Amino acid sequence: MGNSNDNGPDFSSSGPVEFRPVETTPSGVAELALASQEAYLLAIVGVTSVGLCLSTPGRQAIMVGVVDAGVETQLPREINGVPVLVTVTGPVDALLEP
Numbered sequence: 001m002g003n004s005n006d007n008g009p010d011f012s013s014s015g016p017v018e019f020r021p022v023e024t025t026p027s028g029v030a031e032l033a034l035a036s037q038e039a040y041l042l043a044i045v046g047v048t049s050v051g052l053c054l055s056t057p058g059r060q061a062i063m064v065g066v067v068d069a070g071v072e073t074q075l076p077r078e079i080n081g082v083p084v085l086v087t088v089t090g091p092v093d094a095l096l097e098p
Contacts, residue, residue: 030060033080037062046071048092055083065089 030052041050041064048065055061061083064075072086 028060029080030062030082033082034062037079041075044071044074046074048089053085055085059083061085063087065092067091 034050034052038050041047041062046067048067049063050065051063052060053063062079063085065087066072066075067088067090069086069088075086076084078084
């Protein structure tokens with residue numbers, strides 16, 4: 001099993017790794033649009049998540065998760081020319097560690 005060609009590399013003895021994401025500043029049109037309106041979108045009752053996705057090949061969009069389809073009527077269709085796509089996620093609850 002030590003061979004990385006069998007089932008992939010063996011990381012069982014590597015231990016935990018601290019997650020330290022690199023802070024970046026928005027640079028693309030979609031990133032800037034999301035950064036400018038993220039707090040506004042998340043403040044709408046029924047919005048569960050926001051992020052970036054691809055709407056058509058090579059075109060980014062803002063994806064908004066909502067608890068039910070009724071929330072969609074409160075959302076803009078686009079932000080600064082970037083389309084807003086909606087996904088019904090249902091309620092989202094954080095899991096508490098035991």
